[in-house]
Amino acid sequence: MFRALVVEDQTLMRLALMNEVQASFEKCVVLGAETLTIATAELQNNHFDLVVIDPGLPGFDPTSQGDRVAVVDKIIEASPSAIHIVVTGSDNRCEADGFRQIGAAAYLGKTGLAPGVFSDVLDDISTKGFALRLSRVVMTKPDYRFSVLTPREQEAIDMMAHRAPGVKRKEIFSLMADRLAIDANSAEKYYKQARAKLMRQGHPLPHGL
Amino acid sequence: MFRALVVEDQTLMRLALMNEVQASFEKCVVLGAETLTIATAELQNNHFDLVVIDPGLPGFDPTSQGDRVAVVDKIIEASPSAIHIVVTGSDNRCEADGFRQIGAAAYLGKTGLAPGVFSDVLDDISTKGFALRLSRVVMTKPDYRFSVLTPREQEAIDMMAHRAPGVKRKEIFSLMADRLAIDANSAEKYYKQARAKLMRQGHPLPHGL
DNA sequence: AAAAAAAGGGATGACACCATCCCTTTTTTG
DNA sequence: CAAAAAAGGGATGGTGTCATCCCTTTTTTT
Numbered sequence: 001m002f003r004a005l006v007v008e009d010q011t012l013m014r015l016a017l018m019n020e021v022q023a024s025f026e027k028c029v030v031l032g033a034e035t036l037t038i039a040t041a042e043l044q045n046n047h048f049d050l051v052v053i054d055p056g057l058p059g060f061d062p063t064s065q066g067d068r069v070a071v072v073d074k075i076i077e078a079s080p081s082a083i084h085i086v087v088t089g090s091d092n093r094c095e096a097d098g099f100r101q102i103g104a105a106a107y108l109g110k111t112g113l114a115p116g117v118f119s120d121v122l123d124d125i126s127t128k129g130f131a132l133r134l135s136r137v138v139m140t141k142p143d144y145r146f147s148v149l150t151p152r153e154q155e156a157i158d159m160m161a162h163r164a165p166g167v168k169r170k171e172i173f174s175l176m177a178d179r180l181a182i183d184a185n186s187a188e189k190y191y192k193q194a195r196a197k198l199m200r201q202g203h204p205l206p207h208g209l
Numbered sequence: 210m211f212r213a214l215v216v217e218d219q220t221l222m223r224l225a226l227m228n229e230v231q232a233s234f235e236k237c238v239v240l241g242a243e244t245l246t247i248a249t250a251e252l253q254n255n256h257f258d259l260v261v262i263d264p265g266l267p268g269f270d271p272t273s274q275g276d277r278v279a280v281v282d283k284i285i286e287a288s289p290s291a292i293h294i295v296v297t298g299s300d301n302r303c304e305a306d307g308f309r310q311i312g313a314a315a316y317l318g319k320t321g322l323a324p325g326v327f328s329d330v331l332d333d334i335s336t337k338g339f340a341l342r343l344s345r346v347v348m349t350k351p352d353y354r355f356s357v358l359t360p361r362e363q364e365a366i367d368m369m370a371h372r373a374p375g376v377k378r379k380e381i382f383s384l385m386a387d388r389l390a391i392d393a394n395s396a397e398k399y400y401k402q403a404r405a406k407l408m409r410q411g412h413p414l415p416h417g418l
Numbered sequence: 419a420a421a422a423a424a425a426g427g428g429a430t431g432a433c434a435c436c437a438t439c440c441c442t443t444t445t446t447t448g
Numbered sequence: 449c450a451a452a453a454a455a456g457g458g459a460t461g462g463t464g465t466c467a468t469c470c471c472t473t474t475t476t477t478t
Contacts, residue, residue, distance in 0.1 A: 001412070009346070010298060010319040012225035018354050020221070025356070029412065032352035034320070042351055046413070058320060058346050062299070063272075089219060089298065090271070110219040111243070111267060137218070137267050139243040142251055145227050147237050150435060169454065186437050192456065203210070203238065204255070359465060378424065395467050401426065 002028040004050040007039040007075065008087070009058050013110070017052055017087065020118035035059070036071055043078040051075055052085045062090070069098060076103045083125060087113065091135050100130055109135030144206045146198060153194035155180070160191055161206040211237040213259040216248040216284065217296070218267050222319070226261055226296065229327035244268070245280055252287040260284055261294045271299070278307060285312045292334060296322065300344050309339055318344030353415045355407060362403035364389070369400055370415040 004021045008014040011034070018030045031048075033039040036057050043051075053075055055068035062068070068088075076084050084104045088095075091109035099107055105125045108117075112135055124131035144161060145154065159176050160169065169191075176187040198205055213230045217223040220243070227239045240257075242248040245266050252260075262284055264277035271277070277297075285293050293313045297304075300318035308316055314334045317326075321344055333340035353370060354363065368385050369378065378400075385396040407414055 001410070005351075009344075010222070011321060011323040012229070012319070013219070013222050014352075015324070016221035016225050018352075022354060022356050028356050030354040030356075032354065034348040035346055038348060038351050056298075058344075089265075110221070112220060114220040115224070135218075135267075137244055139247060142214075142247050143223075143227075143241040145231060145239040145241065147231050147234070147239075152436070170452090182437065183439095185439075188454095189438080190436095192454095196456070201210070361466070377422095379422090391467065392469095394469075397424095398468080399466090401424095405426070 002050070003046065003048050004028060004030045004052070005039065005042060005048045005079075006030060006032045006052045007036065007057070008032070008052070008054040009034050009056070010054075013054070017118075020115065021050065021052065023115070024119045024122055036074065039075060040078055043075065048079050048082045050083045050085070051079055052087055054087050054089075056088065056090070065095070065098075068095070069102070072099055072104065073102050085121065085125075085131075089135075093132075093134065096132055096134070105129070106131035106133075108133045111135035112138050141207065146203065148197055148201060149194050152180070152190045153197070156187060156191035157194050157198075157206070161208050163208055211259070212255065212257050213237060213239045213261070214242060214248065214251060214257045214288075215239060215261045216242045216245070216266070217261070217263040218243050218265070219263075222263070226327075229324065230259065230261065232324070233328045233331055245283065248284060249287055252284065257288050257291045259292045259294070260288055261296055263296050263298075265297065265299070274304070274307075277304070278311070281308055281313065282311055294330065294334075294340075298344075302341075302343065305341055305343070314338070315340035315342075317342045320344035321347050350416065355412065357406055357410060358403050361389070361399045362406070365396060365400035366403045366407075366415070370417050372417055 002025045006014055006017045006021065008017060014032045014034070018032050021030050022028060031042060033042060036059070053072055055071045056062040057071055060067040060071060072084070072086060085106040085108065086099045086104045087108045087110060089110045091107065096107035106121050108121065113133065117133065121131040121133065141161065144157065146157070149157065156176060159172055163172050173184045173187040173191070177184040180187070195209070211234045215223055215226045215230065217226060223241045223243070227241050230239050231237060240251060242251060245268070262281055264280045265271040266280055269276040269280060281293070281295060294315040294317065295308045295313045296317045296319060298319045300316065305316035315330050317330065322342065326342065330340040330342065350370065353366065358366065365385060368381055372381050382393045382396040382400070386393040389396070404418070
């Protein structure tokens with residue numbers, strides 16, 4: 001059984017990261033720790049295959065480079081056989097190099113760290129040995145979330161709203177079909193159903209229909 | 210239709226906050242903006258009932274108090290009729306007072322901001338006019354997440370694992386029943402089913418069974 | 419010893435979502 | 449104009465979770 005540990009003080013972010021880990025492994029157990037104290041206690045008693053670390057933990061100065069390195073270093077030494085991924089809001093290439101030298105397998109900025117990226121990072125680690133994803137702004141339009149839509153329908157609207165100009169809807173349906181491992185016709189159906197729901201309720205549709 | 214906007218650059222956090230907003234309102238539309246540029250564009254063209262803001266946005270100095278206030282102030286002025294909630298990782302009481310003076314209805318620290326807290330905050334706002342939740346460490350044990358469990362089963366394990374010493378299981382079942390608006394017998398069933406699943410797969414159970 | 423709590427399971431219907439295949443009409447594009 | 453794309457809908461079976469009610473046996477309290 002694959003075992004992972006996520007060390008992050010911000011609850012919503014910790015849960016989101018735990019979700020990402022779960023989405024990347026068929027069957028697994030993921031533990032979440034809010035503090036370094038809890039994390040080290042777990043690392044002493046159990047084995048882990050993967051540890052995700054945000055160095056900005058309570059009790060440490062987030063602006064002190066020494067504190068940040070100390071946190072990561074302590075965790076790496078307590079779980080030498082695990083893969084270690086550093087996730088931070090205030091990322092920079094210099095710090096990435098530092099963490100790489102002490103044994104981290106990946107360094108990720110929180111901005112732009114979207115659902116699904118985590119799996120790609122794990123692929124990069126197993127092929128190239130190290131993964132680097134610095135924060136970068138990617139959105140040009142807002143994301144829409146409608147409570148009346150099912151996840152599939154929401155996904156369909158999402159992808160269509162982010163369609164590049166000139167791209168045909170058919171192409172989006174194919175892309176969606178690939179990503180969700182379903183038929184393109186089904187993808188088209190979800191989009192149409194979602195659109196119909198929104199129209200029926202008089203919603204101002206996101207630009208691009 | 211209730212309309213909300215979440216302004217936060219960290220994607221996973223933005224999605225989590227959008228989820229929280231959705232969970233607090235039966236039917237609603239929630240928009241997510243990664244940058245102040247996107248946010249202001251939306252605020253100009255549409256009406257919003259609720260705006261959630263993280264002042265630490267790309268293009269601004271997160272350590273500069275002036276920048277942080279400028280971001281929030283610009284958004285509040287662009288949507289004077291909306292409720293404004295400030296969410297930040299680096300929270301302190303002083304900044305909370307400052308944001309309150311310029312019109313924010315709530316100030317929340319990200320640490321300790323767990324699923325469900327958002328609803329409580331909204332209640333506080335409508336009754337007391339202002340809500341303050343500074344970051345604080347609350348966990349003493351790690352959270353466990355098992356991919357084999359359904360959400361209900363996971364919830365049951367979660368609550369039972371965090372049972373205070375001396376508290377009877379029956380009491381936890383009642384509490385769970387209240388929180389999920391189900392029968393206590395059903396809550397008990399979920400727990401037993403979850404426990405059985407984990408045992409069957411030879412999982413080391415979280416302390417407290 | 420009696421009573422309560424806990425452990426362990428079986429069976430059930432309701433319901434939402436997933437995924438598919440089918441159909442017609444209108445609009446846009448080549 | 450002809451062909452492709454898009455819009456709009458109806459019907460279908462499968463599946464997983466939710467929520468409930470029922471049962472027995474073992475352990476712990478009182």
